[in-house]
Amino acid sequence: MTRSLIYSLFFHAIMILLTILSLPFMIRQPIDLPPIISVELIQISENTNIPFAPKARKVLEKVKEEEKRVVSEQAPPAAKAKEKPDRIPLPKKQDEKKEIIKKKQNPKEVEPEIRQASEFEKKEIIDANQIAALIDKAKEESAKVEKSKNKLTQSNVKNSFASGLTLSEEDALRAQIFGCWTVPLGLPYDEDLLVRVKLELKQDGTINKSEILDHERMNKPGQKFYKILAESALRAVRICQPLRVPQTGYEKWKTIQLNFDPTEMLKG
Amino acid sequence: MKKIFYIFAILLFKTSIAYSLIEVDITRGNLDPLPVAISPLHVDPQSDNYQDIKTKELGELISSVVEKNFRSTGLFNPLNKDAFVQKPDIAHLKPRFEDWSLITAQALVTGKLLLKDEKLKIEFRLWDVAANKEMIALAFTTTPSNWRRVAHIISDKIYERLTGETGYFDTRIIYVSETGPKTQRVKKLAIMDQDGENTKYLTLGNELVLTPRFNPTNQLVTYLSYFRNLPRVYLLDIETGIQEVVGNFPGMTFAPRFSPDGKKIIMSFAKDGNSDIYTMNLESRLVEKLTEDSSIDTSPSYSPDGKYICFNSDRSGLQQIYTMKSDGTDVKRISFGDGLYGTPVWSPRGDLIAFTKVKGGKFYIGVMRVDGSGERLLTENFYQEAPSWSPNGRLLVFYRETKSGKNGKGFTAKLWSIDITGYNERELETETDASDPSWSSLLSK
Numbered sequence: 229m230t231r232s233l234i235y236s237l238f239f240h241a242i243m244i245l246l247t248i249l250s251l252p253f254m255i256r257q258p259i260d261l262p263p264i265i266s267v268e269l270i271q272i273s274e275n276t277n278i279p280f281a282p283k284a285r286k287v288l289e290k291v292k293e294e295e296k297r298v299v300s301e302q303a304p305p306a307a308k309a310k311e312k313p314d315r316i317p318l319p320k321k322q323d324e325k326k327e328i329i330k331k332k333q334n335p336k337e338v339e340p341e342i343r344q345a346s347e348f349e350k351k352e353i354i355d356a357n358q359i360a361a362l363i364d365k366a367k368e369e370s371a372k373v374e375k376s377k378n379k380l381t382q383s384n385v386k387n388s389f390a391s392g393l394t395l396s397e398e399d400a401l402r403a404q405i406f407g408c409w410t411v412p413l414g415l416p417y418d419e420d421l422l423v424r425v426k427l428e429l430k431q432d433g434t435i436n437k438s439e440i441l442d443h444e445r446m447n448k449p450g451q452k453f454y455k456i457l458a459e460s461a462l463r464a465v466r467i468c469q470p471l472r473v474p475q476t477g478y479e480k481w482k483t484i485q486l487n488f489d490p491t492e493m494l495k496g
Numbered sequence: 497m498k499k500i501f502y503i504f505a506i507l508l509f510k511t512s513i514a515y516s517l518i519e520v521d522i523t524r525g526n527l528d529p530l531p532v533a534i535s536p537l538h539v540d541p542q543s544d545n546y547q548d549i550k551t552k553e554l555g556e557l558i559s560s561v562v563e564k565n566f567r568s569t570g571l572f573n574p575l576n577k578d579a580f581v582q583k584p585d586i587a588h589l590k591p592r593f594e595d596w597s598l599i600t601a602q603a604l605v606t607g608k609l610l611l612k613d614e615k616l617k618i619e620f621r622l623w624d625v626a627a628n629k630e631m632i633a634l635a636f637t638t639t640p641s642n643w644r645r646v647a648h649i650i651s652d653k654i655y656e657r658l659t660g661e662t663g664y665f666d667t668r669i670i671y672v673s674e675t676g677p678k679t680q681r682v683k684k685l686a687i688m689d690q691d692g693e694n695t696k697y698l699t700l701g702n703e704l705v706l707t708p709r710f711n712p713t714n715q716l717v718t719y720l721s722y723f724r725n726l727p728r729v730y731l732l733d734i735e736t737g738i739q740e741v742v743g744n745f746p747g748m749t750f751a752p753r754f755s756p757d758g759k760k761i762i763m764s765f766a767k768d769g770n771s772d773i774y775t776m777n778l779e780s781r782l783v784e785k786l787t788e789d790s791s792i793d794t795s796p797s798y799s800p801d802g803k804y805i806c807f808n809s810d811r812s813g814l815q816q817i818y819t820m821k822s823d824g825t826d827v828k829r830i831s832f833g834d835g836l837y838g839t840p841v842w843s844p845r846g847d848l849i850a851f852t853k854v855k856g857g858k859f860y861i862g863v864m865r866v867d868g869s870g871e872r873l874l875t876e877n878f879y880q881e882a883p884s885w886s887p888n889g890r891l892l893v894f895y896r897e898t899k900s901g902k903n904g905k906g907f908t909a910k911l912w913s914i915d916i917t918g919y920n921e922r923e924l925e926t927e928t929d930a931s932d933p934s935w936s937s938l939l940s941k
Contacts (some may be wrong), residue, residue: 413661486520489521
């Protein structure tokens with residue numbers, strides 16, 4: 229009897245522990261995106277497509293001119309695009325990425341960003357005021373994004389920390405689709421223009437299956453524009469294929485969701 | 497027991513390490529013109545007079561009208577027909593999409609026509625090349641002389657299917673045709689298709705005519721004529737040619753425009769140096785005075801729902817734009833920028849008001865929201881004015897004059913159109929010099 233009870237308690241404890249570990253909300257802490265992340269982003273890759281303020285752009289161009297060698301240290305290895313230029317290389321070691329993700333899940337641990345800034349200071353590339361200017365700009369921009377669309381901001385946080393793509397990989401994919409997506413111009417500005425497309429990809433980046441997640445909206449009265457918008461989104465991914473996906477980690481990105489929303493663009 | 501535990505534990509672990517769905521936000525796209533392949537319509541061999549060259553060319557002519565319409569929008573890039581691999585007789589059945597995607601076409605238009613027993617039957621299909629599927633298929637039967645209108649209707653249907661907004665190709669523009677030297681201009685009312693074809697003159701040019709405006713059914717036109725040197729607002733039936741004076745005002749009436757339901761005409765009436773805005777019901781002939789001010793109130797224009805009116809007035813000392821309810825109450829000034837504002841016109845969508853602005857000796861065509869915010873100047877020139885909206889509210893047509901030389905030579909007046917984004921500014925083809933354009937609503941609704 230006692231033995232059975234011990235077994236029972238032991239197994240229950242394990243079950244509770246496993247359940248806790250497997251529940252997403254238990255492991256994902258709410259994250260406040262530190263503005264300094266944008267500074268780090270610029271350094272990840274020279275080909276990044278994330279827009280930044282003209283003032284910050286000037287500072288960075290100046291930095292590049294003054295010391296190209298140091299910038300290349302911050303960028304991924306130059307040999308990345310030689311074999312397959314349409315692919316985005318993953319960081320060298322998976323272990324490194326896991327470590328970064330773990331750190332970013334805790335908002336208090338901001339050591340990587342601080343360390344990076346101090347490296348700049350040591351090499352006297354840009355002074356503290358320039359860094360501060362960049363950070364201030366980044367703060368302004370992130371505040372604007374949060375104000376304009378909370379949903380997208382949350383999505384960005386999720387993309388940055390919980391997805392299987394690094395920021396530069398995600399950025400490259402986004403830039404590729406930007407070029408393929410011809411936005412219909414007859415869209416109403418005051419309607420919900422979000423189209424969510426779920427894609428199942430093959431390993432070479434071609435599309436196995438595509439699905440509009442809110443397809444029932446297409447046939448609703450007064451939602452004629454949504455059908456045209458959804459079609460344009462599907463056309464974009466079909467024209468773009470093969471998509472620029474990493475060479476490795478297929479399991480992570482074989483299913484991907486693209487959230488098309490031209491609201492900001494149309495409003496100018 | 498142990499086995500069950502292990503299996504359960506493995507399953508739980510597997511669940512906990514499953515990858516979350518990657519989401520990528522796409523908030524920008526390109527605004528490049530959409531590459532469209534417009535294949536010539538296949539002429540059915542069973543057509544009457546099939547060997548006749550005109551019949552054979554009809555398919556080519558219709559597709560060229562569609563192509564010209566699309567090119568004029570600035571939103572589409574019709575591809576060169578020389579690059580087409582599939583011939584029209586095969587393409588209209590089932591296109592080989594690989595051939596069309598090779599030439600970067602994203603949309604494809606195919607079709608066929610049959611001319612039999614004095615009837616013209618035209619079928620067309622719009623294909624999504626990337627998705628390998630049909631987007632729209634329609635057939636029209638009409639008299640052969642109407643082939644150009646069918647081409648415009650096809651253009652409208654394709655435009656609507658690809659952009660989500662109604663087209664504006666099956667429409668007409670009425671304007672004042674101008675000939676002769678600047679000091680002795682002969683001005684006639686003229687009407688043409690929006691692409692400059694089928695021009696017809698409605699008056700002889702004996703009297704000065706100004707500001708023609710369509711009514712919503714497009715059969716009536718109201719305009720200002722100096723018949724017997726007395727400027728008055730007239731009403732003209734395009735089909736019958738019958739004209740009549742609007743109202744019996746003891747003075748000058750001008751700046752007429754129809755209400756959205758076509759039942760009223762709103763205009764200005766000037767007497768003793770003061771002008772106010774009046775409406776006249778075309779059925780009951782009852783006249784109503786809407787403004788009561790010692791200033792010059794003119795250029796009234798209804799909102800598309802007929803509940804509001806915009807107009808310009810110098811009651812503040814400078815000519816500015818005002819809005820009021822359709823009964824004349826709740827007058828609000830909405831323009832506050834530098835310079836003078838005139839000729840306000842409410843957009844058919846209801847969201848914008850187009851205007852002419854004069855500032856620093858230059859003339860601008862611009863738009864603002866109905867509360868006066870978000871003013872955008874679309875184009876600047878030496879002299880330009882009188883904007884009129886396309887029926888879908890995407891384009892503005894206006895006229896622009898060039899500066900004449902010392903001897904009066906070099907003066908021209910031409911119609912221009914511009915997209916509300918400020919892009920795609922282009923001159924419209926007219927037989928003569930032209931001014932005061934007014935765009936009709938869609939002829940086929």
